[in-house]
Amino acid sequence: MLARRLQALPPIVPARALVVWCARTELGVLMAAGVEDGGLDHLVAAATLLGLQIRPEWQDGVRANLRVALTLGAQVAAFPLPDEAEPAPVFAA
Amino acid sequence: MTLSPWASAAEIARAVGAKEIAAAAVTEAALATIARRNPTLNAFTDVTAARARTQAAKVDSALAAGAAPGPLAGVPFAVKNLFDVAGLPTRAGSLINRERAPATADATLIARLEAAGAVLLGALNMGEYAYDFTGENVHDGASRNPHDLSRMTGGSSGGSGGAVAGGLVPLALGSDTNGSIRVPAAFCGLFGLKPTYGRLSRAGSFPFVASLDHLGPLARSTADLALAYDAMQGFDPADPVCRDRPAEPTLAGLRRGATGLRVAVLGGYFARGAVPQALEAVRACAEALGASDIVEIPEAARARAAAFVITASEGAALHLDRLRARPEDFDPAVRDRLLAGALIPAAYVARAQKFRRWYAAELKKLFERFDVLLAPATPIAAPRLGQQTFLLDGIEVPLRPNIGIYTQPISFVGLPVVAVPVATPEKLPLAVQVIAAPWREDFSLRVAAALEQAGVAHAPRPHLED
Numbered sequence: 131m132l133a134r135r136l137q138a139l140p141p142i143v144p145a146r147a148l149v150v151w152c153a154r155t156e157l158g159v160l161m162a163a164g165v166e167d168g169g170l171d172h173l174v175a176a177a178t179l180l181g182l183q184i185r186p187e188w189q190d191g192v193r194a195n196l197r198v199a200l201t202l203g204a205q206v207a208a209f210p211l212p213d214e215a216e217p218a219p220v221f222a223a
Numbered sequence: 224m225t226l227s228p229w230a231s232a233a234e235i236a237r238a239v240g241a242k243e244i245a246a247a248a249v250t251e252a253a254l255a256t257i258a259r260r261n262p263t264l265n266a267f268t269d270v271t272a273a274r275a276r277t278q279a280a281k282v283d284s285a286l287a288a289g290a291a292p293g294p295l296a297g298v299p300f301a302v303k304n305l306f307d308v309a310g311l312p313t314r315a316g317s318l319i320n321r322e323r324a325p326a327t328a329d330a331t332l333i334a335r336l337e338a339a340g341a342v343l344l345g346a347l348n349m350g351e352y353a354y355d356f357t358g359e360n361v362h363d364g365a366s367r368n369p370h371d372l373s374r375m376t377g378g379s380s381g382g383s384g385g386a387v388a389g390g391l392v393p394l395a396l397g398s399d400t401n402g403s404i405r406v407p408a409a410f411c412g413l414f415g416l417k418p419t420y421g422r423l424s425r426a427g428s429f430p431f432v433a434s435l436d437h438l439g440p441l442a443r444s445t446a447d448l449a450l451a452y453d454a455m456q457g458f459d460p461a462d463p464v465c466r467d468r469p470a471e472p473t474l475a476g477l478r479r480g481a482t483g484l485r486v487a488v489l490g491g492y493f494a495r496g497a498v499p500q501a502l503e504a505v506r507a508c509a510e511a512l513g514a515s516d517i518v519e520i521p522e523a524a525r526a527r528a529a530a531f532v533i534t535a536s537e538g539a540a541l542h543l544d545r546l547r548a549r550p551e552d553f554d555p556a557v558r559d560r561l562l563a564g565a566l567i568p569a570a571y572v573a574r575a576q577k578f579r580r581w582y583a584a585e586l587k588k589l590f591e592r593f594d595v596l597l598a599p600a601t602p603i604a605a606p607r608l609g610q611q612t613f614l615l616d617g618i619e620v621p622l623r624p625n626i627g628i629y630t631q632p633i634s635f636v637g638l639p640v641v642a643v644p645v646a647t648p649e650k651l652p653l654a655v656q657v658i659a660a661p662w663r664e665d666f667s668l669r670v671a672a673a674l675e676q677a678g679v680a681h682a683p684r685p686h687l688e689d
Contacts, residue, residue, distance in 0.1 A: 173566045180565055181547045188550075191559030192566075198624060199535050199563055202528035203571030206578055209525055217576035218583065 170196055228256045228390040229684060232298040232447040235393065236340065239282065240292030246282040250275050250342050253299040257344065257391050259689045264367050266376075266385035268304050269311055270345040275299070278342045293340025295454055300394040303380050304346035305353060306330040306438075307427035315429040316349040316379070318362045318552045319545055330427030331462070332396060332438055332455045339454035344392060347382030351554040353398055353431040354538055354561065355379040356406050356626035357606075361554040365608050368411060369685035370651055374605040377410035377626070379403040380441065384411035387441050388685060394442050394451055398428065400435045401530060402600075402630025405656060408441055408642035410605035412652030412683045414671060415441045416448045419661045420637025421466040423452075424459030432537045433464075434576075435530065435634060443682035445672040448641065449474040452664065473665045480673035481595075484666055486512045489598040489658075491519035493629055496616040497602040501653050504645035505597050508655045511677040512670065514597065518589060526582050526632040529575035531624070535564030536572045556623065583636040590660035595670050597655055599629050600642045604651035633658055641667040643680040652683055 170193050177184050184192050224244045226235060238244045254272055261267045282297050302308065305315040307326035314321035333343060348366040350357060358381020359365040366381035368374040369389035376384040380397025384407030387395050397404045399417040408415030416439045423438050430436055440451040456470035488494075488509045494502060494517075509515070520526075539546070539561045546565065550558055589596070602625070603613055612619045615628075633640055638661060642654040657674075659666040674680035 173568075177562065177566060180543065182543075182562060182565060183547075183550060184562055185550075188555075188559060188562065191555065192562045195535075195560045195563035196566055199532060199567050200571075203532045203567060203575070205528045206525055206532060207571055207574045209522065209574075209578055209581075211574075211577050211581060215577045216580055217573060218580035 226252065228252070229443070230393065231444050232295060232393040232442060232450055233444070235298050236292070236294060236296045236450070239297030239340075240286070242286060246279040246297030246342060247276065249297045250279040250299060250344070253344055253392060260389055260391055260687060263372065263687075264369060264385045264389045264391070265364050266347055266366050266382040266389060266391060267301065267345045268314070268348050268363055268382065269308070271308065271311070271343060274310070275342050275344050278337060282340050282342065293338070294450055295336060296340035298341045298394060299344050299392045300336060300341050300396070301344050301347050301383070301386055301392050302330070302333060302396040303349045303383050303398055305349060305398060305429040306333060306346070306396060308333065308343065308346055311346060313429050315353065316351040316360055316363070319549055320429065326427070328427065331424040331459050333427070335455045335457070336451065341394070341454075347380075347386055347395060349382055350379035351557045352538070352542065353379040353400060353403055354557045356402065356623060357381070358384065358407065359608065367608070368605050369687060370412060370683070371605065374607055374651070375410060375610070377406035377601070377605065380407050383407060383441050384413060387411070387413055387443060388682070389687060394440060394447055396438060397441055398431070399437045399439060399634060400431045401534060401634055402627040404439050404441060405600045405630045405640060405642040405654065406626055408644065409600040409652070409654035412644040412654075413441050413443060413642070414445055414448050414644060414682065415439065415642040416452055416664065416668070417634060417640045418452065418664050419639045421464050422639070422662070422664065423455050424462040424465045426459050426461035426465075430541065432534050434537065435534065437634065437637070445477060445641070445668055445675050446474065448671070449477055449668050468662070471665065473668045476665050477669060477672040479669055480676060481512050481670045484594040484670060485592070486514035486595045486597065486670065487516040487518045487593040488514060489520060489596050490517040492523035492632070493520075493598040496628065497599050498604070500604065500647045500649065501599040501602060504647065504653045505599055505655050507645060507679050508597055508643065508674055511674055511679045516593070518593065518596070520589065520632065521585050522582060523632040525578065526635050527628055529578050530631040530635040532567060532571050532575045535560065536567045539564030579635065586636060586638070587660070594659065594663070594666050596658040598633070598658065600654035600656050601626055602628060604647070604649065604653050629656065637661060639664040639667050641671040643671045643674055644682050645680055646683055
């Protein structure tokens with residue numbers, strides 16, 4: 131949903147293009163560009179719901195890291211899996 | 224008799240067991256080496272000298288009374304400071320946790336090594352809360368690479384790498400959530416073992432990402448890794464993830480080398496982006512082993528992405544209260560990553576855990592055809608302290624999140640790996656990951672021993688001015 135919402139924004143680089151680009155490069159190269167600032171605002175604002183304070187001087191660093199995490203999260207979510215696929219929150223070898 | 228600071232754990236244990244040298248003398252020599260070199264290397268954050276002298280005396284008394292020597296009799300060792308050491312606050316590289324009450328008991332793995340006769344000398348520097356690949360620490364200062372003091376040890380087990388590579392101890396314990404044993408092994412030129420997830424007890428260690436955390440040893444030889452690993456195996460009900468499996472000793476099997484093992488090189492994702500020396504190290508290992516097959520792990524990049532997302536989210540959840548109450552007391556680089564991790568949509572994390580099972584099943588298929596897989600440990604050799612970016616596939620990328628691109632897809636599904644140091648024409652070492660199927664640490668160690676025997680792998684000795 132987030133990826134869709136990001137696509138609806140006037141992006142510098144469309145979220146889908148970013149995901150495709152990351153998949154194509156395969157190394158998941160972590161460029162901080164791609165997820166447009168407006169798309170991050172509501173997530174960063176949600177920090178207050180968690181009781182977290184993001185001071186103005188921390189904003190750039192947090193946003194840069196969040197862009198990376200969202201890019202990689204979208205890459206993972208783009209992988210097709212059946213509804214029945216079981217998660218492995220604790221891996222048992 | 225005197226022993227060099229570069230004596231192996233096996234050599235020390237043999238000499239102490241044969242009463243050619245007292246454990247007390249080995250301990251005093253190691254404490255003197257630490258006193259000389261640690262101001263430069265910044266590997267130790269705590270030196271437990273009194274405790275070490277007591278333990279060494281106990282080892283000597285038992286031997287004098289006719290007891291059989293333990294397999295690690297008199298061997299000095301140290302642990303990353305996220306291990307509980309009775310009497311010390313478990314700081315886990317942080318400012319906040321060092322205010323905690325001292326631990327009242329040792330971590331399980333410390334107790335097991337001491338039961339085998341080893342002597343704990345102290346706790347080691349690390350990246351804050353283990354969310355780090357550099358070995359830098361804003362509170363305790365950076366651990367420094369013995370091969371070039373201006374460079375990183377790698378992290379987050381940075382002090383563990385520096386202490387063993389610098390000859391302060393022959394053996395150290397570290398933790399590896401996404402590569403934190405294998406990266407320092409590569410940058411410092413050491414052998415490092417990340418066992419199968421659930422093999423070694425994590426009881427008495429400060430966590431990072433519960434579903435990815437592993438503990439393991441770093442040493443200057445395969446035999447020393449196996450000695451330590453064998454002494455630490457066994458079920459521990461105090462760690463709910465530790466599997467109830469019988470110990471499977473590996474030391475005696477090392478002499479079998481790679482005979483009968485099917486070895487392949489990982490291509491695709493693992494063959495792109497690294498500096499030529501890292502790929503050349505893999506090629507040299509493959510050639511020594513007669514391995515010509517090249518195989519690809521499907522969706523390795525996505526596995527890395529999933530490990531990244533789970534780490535950021537689970538790590539943030541772990542530290543949520545501290546992030547609320549004392550955000551200014553975190554290392555700024557760690558704080559920013561954790562704050563961002565707290566904001567990742569839950570759906571991404573759930574999908575990552577679903578993907579994880581699919582990926583594990585794909586790897587299982589690969590291990591029906593091969594016993595061991597080879598891949599680079601890091602894309603580059605040790606960066607300079609303070610370095611923020613590096614070139615990956617010709618693109619300048621941030622350093623911290625990208626050092627682990629080759630380690631993360633492996634630990635993501637808990638596979639056992641030995642990082643094997645390979646000398647390069649340049650001054651700085653690199654390492655190759657020797658990866659096996661779950662519970663086959665013996666295969667990884669046998670191949671590491673074969674590479675050592677062939678002269679391809681060895682822990683280079685740095686030039687340190689005492």
